[in-house]
Amino acid sequence: TACSSKYVLSQVHPMWQGPLAVPGGDRQSPIDIVVRMSVFDSELKPLVNDYDPDTCQQIWNNGYSFLVEYDDTTDKSTLKGGPLQDKFRLCQFHFHWGESNAWGSEHTVDRRLFPAELHLVHWNADKYSLFEEAVMEDNGLAVIGVFLKVGKRHEGLQKLVDALPTIRHKDSVVEFNRFDPACLLPSNTDDYWTYHGSLTTPPLTESVTWIIMKQHIEVSHDQLAVFRSLLFTSAEEDVQKSMVNNFRVQQPLCGRTVRSSFS
Numbered sequence: 001t002a003c004s005s006k007y008v009l010s011q012v013h014p015m016w017q018g019p020l021a022v023p024g025g026d027r028q029s030p031i032d033i034v035v036r037m038s039v040f041d042s043e044l045k046p047l048v049n050d051y052d053p054d055t056c057q058q059i060w061n062n063g064y065s066f067l068v069e070y071d072d073t074t075d076k077s078t079l080k081g082g083p084l085q086d087k088f089r090l091c092q093f094h095f096h097w098g099e100s101n102a103w104g105s106e107h108t109v110d111r112r113l114f115p116a117e118l119h120l121v122h123w124n125a126d127k128y129s130l131f132e133e134a135v136m137e138d139n140g141l142a143v144i145g146v147f148l149k150v151g152k153r154h155e156g157l158q159k160l161v162d163a164l165p166t167i168r169h170k171d172s173v174v175e176f177n178r179f180d181p182a183c184l185l186p187s188n189t190d191d192y193w194t195y196h197g198s199l200t201t202p203p204l205t206e207s208v209t210w211i212i213m214k215q216h217i218e219v220s221h222d223q224l225a226v227f228r229s230l231l232f233t234s235a236e237e238d239v240q241k242s243m244v245n246n247f248r249v250q251q252p253l254c255g256r257t258v259r260s261s262f263s
C-alpha cells in the first residue's frame, strides 16, 4: 500500500506539476476523520489561545492561498494546552476552498466535505527559535483547522473579505492591522480531534500536530464568493486563473490514531 513504500507519490496537485515523492510519507495530511474510529482521550486539555491583534502585519496572495501574517518574533500571540506540551507562536493563517460550495476543505469528517477550511499555523517557540527550524521537527508545528459552512454572514471575517480585492493577483501584499484571529474560532474550542500529520503544501514535512475543531463557523455565500475572486496568477500573466480548489488530495492514515477531546 501507499503506506509501506518508502516514498509516497502524492497525487498531482494544481499547485505544483507532476507527482511529488515525499520521503517517509506515513504521516501525511490531510485525512478523512472517521468519527467512530477516533479514540476519546481524557488527558486532552482545553486549548488556550492568547492572540494579540496588534501582532497582525499583512495579508498577501502567495499564488496558492491568501495568508494573514503575524509578528512571531515575540510570545505575543500564542497557543498552548490541548494536545500540546509546549507553547506555540502564531505565524499565519490561511484558507482552502473549492470552486463550488460542494467541496473545498482539506480534512473531512466521515467523508463529509465542507466548502472551505481555515488553518492557523503555529510553531514551537519553546523548542526552536525560528519557524524554518520548527518546520523540520516532529513537534515543530501546530495547526488549528476550522471548517467553514455557508450560512449567515461572519461579521469578523468581513474586514478580511474587504481587503481581498486589493490582493487579487499573486505576490500582491497589503498592510493589515489589528485583526484578532480568535474571532474566526468557533464558540466551542474544547471539542476537537487531534492527530500527527504534515504540512499540506511544500515542504510537506511531517512536523504538524493537527487540531481540528468539531464545531464549524458560518460564512455567507457572498463572502466565500470573494475568496473565489482571487487569482493564482500574477498581474503580468496573460492567462488569469481563479484561485479555487487550492486543497491537497487526502492521504492514507497508515495506522495512525485520531484522538478526540470529547466522548
Ligand SMILES: NS(=O)(=O)c1c(F)c(F)c(S(=O)(=O)CCO)c(N[C@H]2CCc3ccccc32)c1F
Binding pocket: 062, 064, 065, 067, 091, 092, 094, 119, 121, 131, 135, 143, 198, 199, 200, 201, 202, 203
Ligand atoms: N495547510 S498548511 O497549514 O500545511 C499550509 C498551507 F496550506 C499553505 F498554503 C502554506 S503557505 O505559506 O501559504 C504556502 C507555503 O508552502 C503554509 N505555510 C507554511 C508551510 C511552509 C511555510 C514557510 C514559512 C511560513 C509558513 C509556512 C502551510 F503551513
Ligand SMILES: [Zn+2]
Binding pocket: 094, 095, 096, 119, 200
Ligand atoms: Zn492549510
